[in-house]
Amino acid sequence: MDHKVGLTGMGKRLLFLAALFLWAESNAQSVKRFSLEGQYGFIIPHSPELKPLSESNPYGFNLHYQVLKTDKTNWDACACFHFLGIQLSHYNFANPAVLGSATSISGTFEPILWQNNRLRISLLTGVGVSYLNEYFDAIENPDNIFFSSPISFLGFVSPKLEYRFSDAWSAHLSFAYNHISNGGQRQPNKGMNFPLLGLGLNSYLQNPELPSHEKAPISKNWVGYIDAGFTTSEVTGSTARKPVLGLALGAYRSVSRINALGGGLDIVGDYAVSNESPALMPAVFVANHFLFGKFDFSQRMALYLHKPDNYQTAAFYQRYLLMYRAFRNVSLGVSMKAHGHVAEHMDLRIGYRF
Incomplete structure (x- = not known):
């Protein structure tokens, strides 16, 4: 008798949990x-x-x-x-x-x-x-x-x-x-x-029918941002790794619901190029941003203002970033720096917009 009552109680709990799961799924x-x-x-x-x-x-x-x-x-x-x-x-x-x-x-x-x-x-x-x-x-x-x-x-x-x-x-x-x-x-x-x-x-x-949600108006205001990156890279001719730091300051303005254009200044400090102090490489860039709500997939085309003699011969580089606005004005993500089709490094990024 006790076993039967216990089984019934367990069955009720399972039915309740199943109903709760189905209700959550349907909603x-x-x-x-x-x-x-x-x-x-x-x-x-x-x-x-x-x-x-x-x-x-x-x-x-x-x-x-x-x-x-x-x-x-x-x-x-x-x-x-x-x-x-x-x-x-x-x-x-x-x-x-x-x-x-x-x-x-x-x-x-x-x-x-x-x-x-x-x-x-x-x-x-x-x-x-x-x-x-x-x-x-x-x-x-x-x-x-x-x-x-x-x-x-x-x-x-x-x-x-x-x-x-x-x-x-x-x-x-x-x-x-x-x-x-x-x-x-x-x-x-x-x-x-x-x-x-x-x-x-x-x-x-x-495959339920998609509802209709109201879109927010396109903002015509300029959005400023700053982001910083960190990774490590091999020292040329060695297996040792040294830090590579990045800092960017820029702004963009929306031209459509999912697209914005802008530019700014990108600075890389590469300890793998110079052992004693970071090789500072400032560059100016123009950028295209694909904006999907909290996601920002941007592509920067940058022109070196200065770089070491023993570094890349290319005058330009690209940086591709995927950022997610995790908090109100703080974004987290990754970026990849490349010269043409050749990737140089990937780094972790944190950004703040204002």
Whole structure:
């Protein structure tokens, strides 16, 4: 008798928890989907010594799970409906002896740019970690100057066109620009840029109708900001690592709901270039900002005002930043500095806007 009463009590608690979970799920009104995509492309030989290694055509696939929450709080995060997800991908570089393959796991962000009853245009972006089964070794694999460590970073951006067959199924066409690099943590580090054309199939587990949320007016005010970065880099000809510090001061002004233009001053203090004191490299930059609510994906084109004689010969560099406004005026994120197609380093960033 006691056992029966205890079981009934446990059953009631389980039913209550199940009902609470289903109530939360129904109120969350999330869109959930699985995707399978096949991809095929080519490798960009961004320097002369890479041309012999860039004649193969990489191919691969990815599995993707994404969730889009339809409530106003999540919509406000980027002033748009957006998917957040996790993606598992595998790319074969069609050169097994030298380049091998890359298996990656990435976090993704995909805002919806436009849609109607059947068609949808979105922009998928992602950052992740790649495992490479072939990489540079002075004795066993000296030709592979794309990769120098088994663990590297993957970044990609991919415009997508989706066609919906029904509420449960759709197909999409994508064009992805992928970059794999160790962010300058080990040399040689040419990094690989490989565009891929993709065709995918999407299965929707939940697909409620998207509500209508009011958009805030476009601000015409200038927004000032300051951000600082930190990373380490190898000293030339040594395995020792020294800090690389960054500081930027700038401003931007919105020209559309998702786009802003601006400029500023970027300063790098690199202890890996000069052992005694940091090599100070000030630069002026112009910047484009893609603004999705609390997210800011910006691209800076910078002109060196001064740099050491034993440093890069290039007069310009780019800095790509992905920042998230975690607090009212404080942002956290990452940036990558590159000369053309060659990444120099990645750093962690903290910023403040005023």
